Amino acid sequence: MRAVEFQEYGGPEVLRVVEAEVPEPGPGQVSIDVAFIGVNFADLKARAEGYRVPSLPFRPGLEVSGRIRAVGAAVDGLRPGQEVAALTDGGAYAETVVAAAASVFPLPQGVSLRTAATLPTVLPTAHALVHEVGRLRAGETVLVQGAAGGIGTVAGQLAKAAGAGAVYGVVSEASKAEHARAYGYDEVFVGPDFGEEVRRATGGRGVDLALDPVGGDTFRRSLDALAVFGRLVSFGNASSAEPWQVGQPELYPRGRSVAGFSILSLAQTAPETLRALAGRAFRTVAEGGVELPVSAEFPLADATGAHRLLGSRKSTGKLLLRVE
Secondary structure (H helix, E strand, O other): OEEEEEOOOOOHHHOEEEEOOOOOOOOOEEEEEEEEEEEOHHHHHHHHHOOOOOOOOEOOOOEEEEEEEEEOOOOOOOOOOOEEEEEOOOOOOEOEEEEEHHHEEEOOOOOOHHHHOOOOOHHHHHHHHHHHOOOOOOOOEEEEEOOOOHHHHHHHHHHHHOOOOEEEEEEOOHHHHHHHHHOOOOEEEEOOOOHHHHHHHOOOOOEEEEEEOOOHHHHHHHHHOEEEEEEEEEOOOOOOOOOOOOOHHHHOOOOOEEEEOOHHHHHHHOHHHHHHHHHHHHHHHHOOOOOOOEEEEEEHHHHHHHHHHHHOOOOOOEEEEEOO
């Protein structure tokens, strides 16, 4: 089979198509003949910085859709030929992948394999940010960093559906603002200096919930944008800044709180919780409550092109690799 891997860290050009043996599932695993692969910013961080890379060579990729090829021992409820989406612990850039059965999700009726590849990381993450971790209540205001990206696109829609009083987004370029407004955002702010605009939009009050995948200075500005009793959820460090620290001086005076979320960590520590979360999130797509547009699709052999586009910060929605 074909797969894409890198043997050294660097730019998109270090990605190489290689021939590899078809993997067999072990106990508690299934193998999947891949149809589509979701491309995530974590893939770029792995290639450029070694994020979550145990050793080289390394095959990136965290999510796929396809049909089950084979089922290992001690696996219930999954069968060969079944159409599924799956979260993988790396290695998804391949024609066949192995995944833990606990992170393999049968597709709801009416969800295509192409759509399914957009779901495993984005939908459960956005759902958790708005509901389980962010605990959004009707009438509250929300601020989302990266509003035109995959998670941002879904989070805006979920917040609106949950009855948010107003949903504000932050994007890196003006060209992305229209996309964000089309998917649930009431106002969209461009660039890193959004604090004053948030104060203007909220009459100086601040927002009740802020969602931040960037870290660094953006994390600090998101914290400053919170209202009294506001909540900030950190779910990434796209800036590659030093790990943030926050304590009594920032939290006590206005009763603010900070939480965090990582779907990859949840998959390792609480797989059954992830399965239940994914089930709730996937139903919103099957019922037509959420849409995640695919903005670009590349053949597996051109993973380099997908990384270049995502790394340019000019893409919106979701990028996919297609196995032909």
